[in-house]
Amino acid sequence: MVAVVDVQSxxxxxxxxxxxxxxxxxxxxTFTVAAGEVVCxxxxxxxxxxxxxxxxxxxxxxxxxxxxxxxxxxxxxxxxMRGKLxxxxxxxxxxxxxxxxxxxxxxxxxxxxxxDDRYAQAKAWxxxxxxxxxxxxxxxxxxGGMRQRVAIARAFVTNPKVILLDEAFGHLDEVTAHKLRxxxxxxxxxxQTAAIVVTHNITEALELGTRVLVLGRxxxxxSTHELVxxxxxxxxxxxxxxxxxxxxxxxxxxSFG
Amino acid sequence: MxxxxxxxxxxxxxxxxxxxxxxxxxxxxxxxxxxxxxxVLLAWxxxxxxxPKYIFPTIPTAIxxxxxxxxxxxxxxxxxxxxxxxxxxxxxxASFGILFGVLMAMSNGFNFIARPLIRLIMGVPxxxxxxxxxxxxKNMELRVWFFMFIVTFPITAxxxxxxxxxxxxxxxxxxxxxxxxxxxxxxxxxxPAATPFIFSGLxxxxxxxxxxxVFAEAIAAGTGIGAEMMLTNQLFDTAGLIGWTLILIVxxxxxDGLLERIERRWFKWRREMKD
Numbered sequence: 001m002v003a004v005v006d007v008q009s010x011x012x013x014x015x016x017x018x019x020x021x022x023x024x025x026x027x028x029x030t031f032t033v034a035a036g037e038v039v040c041x042x043x044x045x046x047x048x049x050x051x052x053x054x055x056x057x058x059x060x061x062x063x064x065x066x067x068x069x070x071x072x073x074x075x076x077x078x079x080x081m082r083g084k085l086x087x088x089x090x091x092x093x094x095x096x097x098x099x100x101x102x103x104x105x106x107x108x109x110x111x112x113x114x115x116d117d118r119y120a121q122a123k124a125w126x127x128x129x130x131x132x133x134x135x136x137x138x139x140x141x142x143x144g145g146m147r148q149r150v151a152i153a154r155a156f157v158t159n160p161k162v163i164l165l166d167e168a169f170g171h172l173d174e175v176t177a178h179k180l181r182x183x184x185x186x187x188x189x190x191x192q193t194a195a196i197v198v199t200h201n202i203t204e205a206l207e208l209g210t211r212v213l214v215l216g217r218x219x220x221x222x223s224t225h226e227l228v229x230x231x232x233x234x235x236x237x238x239x240x241x242x243x244x245x246x247x248x249x250x251x252x253x254x255s256f257g
Numbered sequence: 258m259x260x261x262x263x264x265x266x267x268x269x270x271x272x273x274x275x276x277x278x279x280x281x282x283x284x285x286x287x288x289x290x291x292x293x294x295x296x297v298l299l300a301w302x303x304x305x306x307x308x309p310k311y312i313f314p315t316i317p318t319a320i321x322x323x324x325x326x327x328x329x330x331x332x333x334x335x336x337x338x339x340x341x342x343x344x345x346x347x348x349x350x351a352s353f354g355i356l357f358g359v360l361m362a363m364s365n366g367f368n369f370i371a372r373p374l375i376r377l378i379m380g381v382p383x384x385x386x387x388x389x390x391x392x393x394x395k396n397m398e399l400r401v402w403f404f405m406f407i408v409t410f411p412i413t414a415x416x417x418x419x420x421x422x423x424x425x426x427x428x429x430x431x432x433x434x435x436x437x438x439x440x441x442x443x444x445x446x447x448x449p450a451a452t453p454f455i456f457s458g459l460x461x462x463x464x465x466x467x468x469x470x471v472f473a474e475a476i477a478a479g480t481g482i483g484a485e486m487m488l489t490n491q492l493f494d495t496a497g498l499i500g501w502t503l504i505l506i507v508x509x510x511x512x513d514g515l516l517e518r519i520e521r522r523w524f525k526w527r528r529e530m531k532d
Contacts, residue, residue: 057434082436093431097449097526106445110435138526 003032004161004194005039005056010065012051025051026062026219033162036192038185040209042202044251048219049198053166056196057087070161083111086155088184090167092147094139100126100150101135107158118157125153129183145176152184156191163188165197169204181208202247206240214247216254223250314496322496323503332485336508339470339481342398343512346405347466351459354410358417358455359447368418375411383408383469391477400477405469409462416458420451453527456520463516467509482508 012026025048033039043049054060055067058074058081067074070084086107094103101122102109108118126132129149139147148168155163165184169177185208188195197208205212209227216222225247230239281288298316305315314322326332361368386407390400424447432446448455474483482505489497 054430057430058436059430059433079436079438085434087431087434089427089431091427093427095428095432095446095449097452097524099526106432107435110437110441110445140526 002034004035004070005031005033005196006066006068007031007056008066008068010052010055010062010067012048012055012060013063024218026055027216028220029065029215031213031221031224033194033196035161035194036189038188038195038197038208038210040197040199040205040212041215042199042205042212042247042251043215043219044217044254045200047215047217047254049200049215050166052215052219053087053164053198056164057085083107083158084160085162085164086158086160087164087166088148088151088155088168090170092139092144092151094147094150094154096139098138099135100131100137100139100142103139103150104153104157107154111158122153122157125157126150128156128187129153145172145180148172148180149183152180152187156187156193159191160193162194162196165195165199167199168197170199170201177204202244205247206244212243212247214250216251222254223247310496311493312495314499319496319499319503322494323500326497326500326504332504335480335482335485336504339474339483339505340508342401342405342470342474342481343463343466343508346402346470347409347463349402350406350410350466351413351462353406354413354458354462355417355455357410357414358458359421359443359451361414361418362421363447371414375414378407379411383472387473387476390473397478397480401470401473401481404473404477405466408469409465412462412465413455413458416454416461417451420454420458421447423454424450452523456516456523460513460516460520463512464509467505467512471505 008030010026010029011024014023014025016022027048029052031039041049041052051060055062056069056074058078061075069081072081072084074081074085095106098106101119104126105113105118105122108121113121123132123135126135129152131146131149131153134142134146139150142150151168168184169181172180181204195208197205199205206227209225211227212225213221214223214225223246225243227243230236230243233239302316305313305318310318357371361371383404387400387404390403394400394403428446428450432442435445437445471481471483471486474481475487476483478484482501486498486501486505489495489501
């Protein structure tokens with residue numbers, strides 16, 4: 001399969017850390033993601049996941065190594081990447097002065113789509129995430145789960161090649177998070193988008209991922225777990241528990257460095 | 258263990274009474290204003306009876322003078338002149354102040370120069386600016402506009418600067434991930450997010466504009482409400498001074514009310530704090 005996301009030997013060093021010395025947030029990360037694949041990146045709090053997210057978004061360039069998304073560099077080809085990569089963050093990050101449809105359509109608006117076109121597409125995506133009829137509501141009138149659904153519609157509306165879920169279900173209650181994860185996965189499968197799920201929740205990673213990458217601290221891939229084949233096995237539940245134990249042990253064995 | 262079972266139940270409050278109490282609650286601001294005005298009028302009438310009329314006129318004398326002023330043709334010309342000065346000066350200073358504030362927040366180099374400049378402008382006494390305006394500008398309108406501009410634009414600029422700096426990083430990261438141009442970033446995020454700060458600066462600036470325009474008219478121009486007030490002062494016409502002040506209060510209150518209505522409409526997306 002052709003990789004839509006290609007991350008090769010990425011390293012990020014900040015010139016000045018908390019103690020004033022150079023600080024390595026990401027040591028050496030390499031992975032690829034193909035269309036329709038869901039790669040979960042798991043690791044302890046503070047292991048460099050957010051730095052990796054910022055580099056994937058193109059907000060921070062890597063100090064070394066390369067990131068290619070659909071053949072482009074997210075930071076160097078910043079404007080050319082418009083619409084190709086979308087993100088859903090831990091909090092909904094809706095603009096409170098925009099109503100639901102204007103929030104969902106903002107990616108298309110930035111890309112210069114005509115008003116009628118962007119409203120039609122946003123309305124269709126809002127209906128897909130179960131928010132038909134809520135187009136004119138403002139974010140403060142919605143529940144946390146509904147706001148996150150708007151954020152998901154906002155991400156999918158530009159028909160991106162890659163979707164980045166950064167702890168996207170982390171602040172929701174378990175029942176809402178589970179339902180939203182299922183709905184989001186259905187949309188990813190339907191659109192055959194390459195997905196990167198950044199999470200500290202091992203159960204979530206095992207539920208969503210076709211592959212799980214475990215990061216050490218500072219960020220580097222310390223283990224990779226392919227889930228497609230073992231998910232088909234009749235003893236998947238036992239296998240899943242085994243993988244969970246392995247991931248847990250790998251993360252635990254990491255010393256703070 | 259005590260029990261409340263033996264206590265009589267409170268009589269149910271009728272829906273009409275509850276509605277009336279709610280209405281009273283919703284009118285608290287109006288009620289407060291009415292109480293303050295009534296207290297001022299009472300004090301005015303009391304002291305007006307003790308002090309000579311030419312120094313402190315009674316309420317009926319002031320009202321009669323106010324009515325006299327309203328019947329004069331020149332009154333509306335003076336009000337119009339002041340109004341145009343306030344609105345014109347406010348529009349110029351607000352536009353420049355917003356632009357200045359945004360540039361300060363988005364460019365460290367500009368901020369490096371702009372902040373000390375604003376500090377310097379704000380440190381100079383208002384009277385100095387008026388007198389400098391009289392020396393520098395021959396045209397009366399320019400004098401008034403210069404004075405209004407120099408005193409009010411730093412207020413809008415600093416509020417805008419604070420507003421832009423307060424844009425949440427999470428919203429910045431989200432908007433940036435959509436890859437807008439700098440103009441797009443300003444349009445979709447920075448300006449709307451900073452608008453509550455900008456509006457509070459504008460209301461303060463408008464209130465200052467009114468006072469400053471009248472002050473400048475009194476000293477540096479021969480027309481407008483300020484000049485009329487100066488004339489009453491020279492004639493020891495305290496009732497006239499109070500009459501013109503009332504006109505000014507009405508004009509400024511109407512303008513502030515208008516801005517408040519625009520603000521409410523603009524911020525309909527905000528969840529109101531209710532106690």
